[in-house]
Amino acid sequence: MALVLLVSMVALSNGFLFSQTSSSQDSSSSQAQNSTDKDIDLLRKDVRSQKKQVIAANMNLSDKESEQFWPVYDQYTAELVKINDQKYTAIKQFAQNYDTLTDDQAEDLTKQALQVDQSVAQLRVKYIPIFAKVISGKKTALFFQLDRRLVMLIDLQLASAIPLVEP
Template identity: 35%
Template sequence: FLATLALALPFGLLAQNDLVELVRSDVRTEMRAIVTLNMGLTEAESEKFWPLYDAYEQDRKGLWDRKIALLKEYAEVYEGMTNEQAQDLLGRVMKLDTEFDATRTKHIKLMEKALPATLVGRFYQIDTRLAKLMDLQLSEEIPLAIPTEEAPQKGMKE
């Protein structure tokens, strides 16, 4: 699907605004289609589920924007990254991962109040799988950091 194609492009292209917008819109469309296909909701369940899903996606939009910004920043420094840059980026990406998890937890709890636990559990499975797939696709395309020559690498054996 198109999101896979966009994420499979060379890493340097990620910084282009048109690609970023394509990824944003296409991922949301694809994820919604996958959720629709796999949830098997009745009309009554749909009336409760989709507003909750839309609120969840709205909360995640800002997180995705920050993740894309971090990836763009990483693309600028991954060759010759200093320890200070690595520490800063690592701290921010770990905080962002925690925020993604907290957002999912918050919205799962809201869904539990309106829908049967079996449906909420099914959505959790779908959403978690999609998130892991996205992370896997990104990790395949993002090169490992290349430290600067002069930066001593703590914890690394030669």
Template identity: 30%
Template sequence: MMKLIPQLLLAGSVLLAVPVMAEDAANSVNTNAEILIQKIKADKKLLVAANMDLNDAEGKQFWPLYDGYQKELEQHNQQVRKLIMEYAEAFNKGPIPNETATKLLRDMLSLEETEVKTKRAYADKIGKVLPAAKTARYIQIENKIRALLRAELAQKIPLAY
């Protein structure tokens, strides 16, 4: 599991913090980003598969739930990217005004709450088709990957001033 995590971390941090590019380069960037997104998804799925030890019956029930959760996480990641861009725009203008800081903080906390609710909902769904230990293992894998991505972002995103 640990062998793929650095690759996922690097690629995931690129996806979450992609800067806005000039329009003439946008098509190339979008194409490359889409290729990278598909590679990350495939690598992540391989990482999960290698660590879940699912039998055929479990796999038939788990993988559709996995795919649903990944779609929801992608929507969440798009919102995170949007919020990072809003923060970058505000940060680059100088000291962040109180009202902007309040909005950004509220939006960030709301995104975190939504992510926890989604994780809980999918843990419950997965818990109905897998034993508790395998459900916990899957959530641990997701948590580890997301924690590494958050750590990478935390290093790159400056503190508000």
């Protein structure tokens, strides 16, 4: 049930992300852009909270494991947020330039997207031994399975909300 709630929330927030970002290009007001950015930041925080709840519900951690796991998880999430900030920036650039996107801009955005993917993969590799120090190898594997599946659901919703580049 928590997973369904998370997917629904992400679907709503991602539609909001693209529609609000693209409509704010029509507004020359930086105040409107700041308001949109704040709304999107709140939605992203809500999604992270829901993700944490889904992970908590599925990890079956003991009290001792929880004490050690959650600080590492929070550190991992903080680093992941920084990477995802780059993804959000690229999506925002795409939305703002959608109607006038040049080949060079499209190529640059593609490189940015692939760099984000590489950074996320590197972060996961970095954190495998860190999580394995505080929980078992199987629970570490379970965590990364859950994390990847949730991120894939979020990315699927994002992809469905963002139009394809027009050649």
